[in-house]
Amino acid sequence: MIRPFRLCLLVALLLPLLTLARGMAAEGDTAELRNQYRRPATIPYPNTNPYTEAKAALGQRLFFDPRLSRDNDISCATCHQQAIGWEDGQKTAVGTDGLRHERHAQTLLDLAWSNALLWDGRTPTLESQVWFPLTAHDEMAQDVRELTEELAADSGYAEAFATVFPDRGIRLITISEAIATFERQIISPVSAFDRWVEGDESALSEQAKAGFELFTGKAGCAACHSGWNFTDGRFHDIGLPASEDTGRYRFSRNDSDRYAFKTPGLRGITRRAPYMHDGSLPSLEAVLDHFSSNFPQRTSLSAQLSRISLNDNERQALLAFLATLDTAP
Ligand code: HEC
Ligand code: HEC
Numbered sequence: 001m002i003r004p005f006r007l008c009l010l011v012a013l014l015l016p017l018l019t020l021a022r023g024m025a026a027e028g029d030t031a032e033l034r035n036q037y038r039r040p041a042t043i044p045y046p047n048t049n050p051y052t053e054a055k056a057a058l059g060q061r062l063f064f065d066p067r068l069s070r071d072n073d074i075s076c077a078t079c080h081q082q083a084i085g086w087e088d089g090q091k092t093a094v095g096t097d098g099l100r101h102e103r104h105a106q107t108l109l110d111l112a113w114s115n116a117l118l119w120d121g122r123t124p125t126l127e128s129q130v131w132f133p134l135t136a137h138d139e140m141a142q143d144v145r146e147l148t149e150e151l152a153a154d155s156g157y158a159e160a161f162a163t164v165f166p167d168r169g170i171r172l173i174t175i176s177e178a179i180a181t182f183e184r185q186i187i188s189p190v191s192a193f194d195r196w197v198e199g200d201e202s203a204l205s206e207q208a209k210a211g212f213e214l215f216t217g218k219a220g221c222a223a224c225h226s227g228w229n230f231t232d233g234r235f236h237d238i239g240l241p242a243s244e245d246t247g248r249y250r251f252s253r254n255d256s257d258r259y260a261f262k263t264p265g266l267r268g269i270t271r272r273a274p275y276m277h278d279g280s281l282p283s284l285e286a287v288l289d290h291f292s293s294n295f296p297q298r299t300s301l302s303a304q305l306s307r308i309s310l311n312d313n314e315r316q317a318l319l320a321f322l323a324t325l326d327t328a329p
Helices: 004-024 029-035 053-063 131-135 144-152 155-164 172-183 192-197 206-216 284-291 312-323
Strands: none
Touching (some): 131 144, 131 172, 144 172, 155 172, 284 312
């Protein structure tokens, strides 16, 4: 792991080189655009919860442990499975007692760079997020006191917590800090798209390149799905049918937040079906159909949203591009 001061040094050394390289790449627009999609070199960890290897290992163990749920049958990984983009493949999530959550499980990819979590952004940090699934009756339905006692009775956990948190022991906050540290390491793998961004022209087909041009141009996707992880980190009403779930409005009570949900990153998107906060769209074709349709007329509709009009070739190109944001399993 690279320490922050070494990172500064690295950036200081590389910056002039990068500028030189950029000047030499006379292509102009495409090179400039590609630069906006370059992956960051290191993971940002907060000062309040710095990385250690032992902490991440403890977090990983907790993440995959069904004992975190009341009935010891559901772990974080039940709803966030690596093989399917850290989601669960269900329309909406299923928790303790088979209860249906009202929303679709989100991906955990690249969250080290996110500062508004959950579909409505009601929690700012990975540390503070852990409490929600742990205690929600339709997720893990756990009693925190019972959980800490259960973990303390396990000598492996008792030892690991004593090593990682010598002064604090087993508490909700230390459980959360360990899990959050593991989660920050859940990063999308380097994809064909990344290799192209780094200059390998052969990494993308001509069709996928045309798709990227549509994505950042005429189709307007990059108005919201921007940057290397394909999200602006903001909340938008994209015109899905209205339901009881008013999204960000629920806690902000701002009219403009009605039906606004977090822009998901698009890495690993081909394996993350079904789509949207309510899991209502079964395929990427259906997603494109949505963006091509007439949106309901309501004042909360995002200003960045416009109806797209693509012919068949263009649709295929856009889909080919989206597929390059993943690697084979
Ligand atoms: C029963 C299924 C289920 C379980 C178990 C579960 N989650 Fe989730 N997870 C969800 C759903 C559904 C959402 C979206 C909830 C919302 O927006 O209200 C979500 C959202 C998240 C997010 C926010 C992602 C983002 O982009 O903002 C994080 C982080 C997360 N879960 C981590 C965890 C951790 C850590 C655990 C274990 C302690 C866990 N989840 C257990 C279903 C689950
Ligand atoms: C106005 C901002 C905006 C624009 C423009 C936009 N999106 Fe989105 N996109 C979002 C938001 C917000 C969501 C989540 C909406 C929800 O669940 O209610 C989303 C969801 C998605 C999803 C589902 C992701 C998931 O995890 O379920 C895909 C795929 C997607 N968009 C692709 C595209 C493509 C392709 C385009 C261009 C044709 C596009 N988007 C244009 C904001 C936008």
